[in-house]
Amino acid sequence: MAQAIGVRPVSELIRWPTDDLSRIPLHIYGDPEIYAWEQDRIFRGPTWNFLSLECEIPKPNDYVLTKVGDTPVIVVRTAEGGINALVNRCTHKGSVLCYDSRGEGKRTFVCPYHAWSFDQSGELRGIAFEKGVGGLGGMPEGFDKSKHALTRLRVEVIEGLVFGTFSEATPPLEQYLGEPMVAHIRRTIRGRKMQIIGRYNHIMPNNWKLYIENSRDTHHPSLLHAFFATFKLNRLSAEGGIRHDPANWHHLVFAKRLTDQGHEEYSPGKLRTMKSDFGLNDPSLIAQWMEFDDNITNALQSIMPGFVLQQILNSVGTRQIITRGTGECELIWTVVSFEEDTPEQRAIRIKQSNLVGPHGYISMEDGAIGGFVQQGIKGDRDKQAVVEMGGLTADGQPTRATETSVRGFYKAYRELMGN
Numbered sequence: 322m323a324q325a326i327g328v329r330p331v332s333e334l335i336r337w338p339t340d341d342l343s344r345i346p347l348h349i350y351g352d353p354e355i356y357a358w359e360q361d362r363i364f365r366g367p368t369w370n371f372l373s374l375e376c377e378i379p380k381p382n383d384y385v386l387t388k389v390g391d392t393p394v395i396v397v398r399t400a401e402g403g404i405n406a407l408v409n410r411c412t413h414k415g416s417v418l419c420y421d422s423r424g425e426g427k428r429t430f431v432c433p434y435h436a437w438s439f440d441q442s443g444e445l446r447g448i449a450f451e452k453g454v455g456g457l458g459g460m461p462e463g464f465d466k467s468k469h470a471l472t473r474l475r476v477e478v479i480e481g482l483v484f485g486t487f488s489e490a491t492p493p494l495e496q497y498l499g500e501p502m503v504a505h506i507r508r509t510i511r512g513r514k515m516q517i518i519g520r521y522n523h524i525m526p527n528n529w530k531l532y533i534e535n536s537r538d539t540h541h542p543s544l545l546h547a548f549f550a551t552f553k554l555n556r557l558s559a560e561g562g563i564r565h566d567p568a569n570w571h572h573l574v575f576a577k578r579l580t581d582q583g584h585e586e587y588s589p590g591k592l593r594t595m596k597s598d599f600g601l602n603d604p605s606l607i608a609q610w611m612e613f614d615d616n617i618t619n620a621l622q623s624i625m626p627g628f629v630l631q632q633i634l635n636s637v638g639t640r641q642i643i644t645r646g647t648g649e650c651e652l653i654w655t656v657v658s659f660e661e662d663t664p665e666q667r668a669i670r671i672k673q674s675n676l677v678g679p680h681g682y683i684s685m686e687d688g689a690i691g692g693f694v695q696q697g698i699k700g701d702r703d704k705q706a707v708v709e710m711g712g713l714t715a716d717g718q719p720t721r722a723t724e725t726s727v728r729g730f731y732k733a734y735r736e737l738m739g740n
């Protein structure tokens with residue numbers, strides 16, 4: 322594992338207020354030394370990170386750029402049809418090799434600075450002026466190109482989702498995910514071929530962990546998102562709950578349709594978000610069909626560290642968090658349809674894309690609330706957040722009135738950070 326250079330040990334940097342998972346020290350959202358350790362121990366550590374969809378690189382020699390934490394990565398479909406992931410950093414002086422976000426016909430990657438060239442496996446194949454010019458200069462006789470390959474990630478694919486890891490210590494992907502998480506990914510994609518119908522990139526004014534917490538925060542939707550509760554799309558009184566992997570690192574929150582028996586908490590006037598006299602002029606915005614036998618209409622699956630598989634009604638897609646320093650992060654949303662969809666189903670999915678993303682009727686508040694927290698905690702970094710709803714542990718629960726999934730993230734975070 323790489324080591325954060327020039328920073329104090331994690332044990333000196335983070336003091337957890339309690340031994341259980343119910344408190345989060347607020348200084349972890351703004352400390353550059355902690356951020357440096359997160360890059361090494363989490364993103365470049367023993368974790369599987371979402372890289373891209375397989376359908377983004379369908380043909381041999383297609384490539385797409387992504388990031389794992391701060392590290393730029395090239396994902397390339399090789400001439401033989403496999404998928405390689407290479408750090409997008411020239412081993413000469415460190416320039417990025419590739420700067421167009423996607424492309425095709427790429428058999429070699431040639432650095433724009435001094436034209437070192439690398440093949441699809443990351444091997445250094447060519448050096449400009451290697452033999453010098455006119456018998457003068459050039460690289461010394463013993464220079465060994467094989468010692469200067471690009472860093473290559475291990476890659477595994479599940480249901481068209483491409484993951485990569487820097488660490489040899491990371492268990493195989495399915496073992497890392499655990500059986501309940503694998504089952505839900507298979508249930509959501511079902512072997513269908515994806516087609517991208519939309520993508521949103523969203524720069525948020527908050528630390529990356531605050532977005533991850535938000536995506537795992539199962540009791541905020543009907544409180545923060547007026548659209549959800551008002552139009553009865555997702556209320557805690559509907560049947561739902563939290564599933565988790567054996568290690569309690571990854572969590573799935575789900576809710577079912579047609580099971581909302583109502584609850585006095587949702588009486589008109591009781592919650593800010595309840596407006597009983599509101600209706601949609603155009604209900605086609607939330608038109609849906611029952612796509613899954615299990616009646617689940619809302620499911621967010623959070624995979625440590627920064628990946629979310631989303632199903633909101635029929636809006637199926639991925640969310641990928643990219644770190645951008647302590648006080649900013651980027652969220653990349655990709656929404657998909659499937660090759661076998663009818664034109665009507667595809668149209669419904671496209672229309673439902675209005676619900677999510679930075680402008681989404683449901684999720685626009687999520688893009689702001691992390692910034693609210695980042696502002697609120699500025700002067701109080703010695704204080705702590707309280708995440709005690711639903712107990713002190715990170716296991717699965719038959720309710721969404723709980724913060725167990727947020728605690729699960731910090732269980733994994735603490736194990737990875739070694740503190």
Ligand code: FES
Binds near residue numbers: 411412414415435437
């Ligand atoms: S930095 Fe890439 S060839 Fe010099």
Ligand SMILES: [Fe+2]
Binds near residue numbers: 535541546
């Ligand atoms: Fe939300």
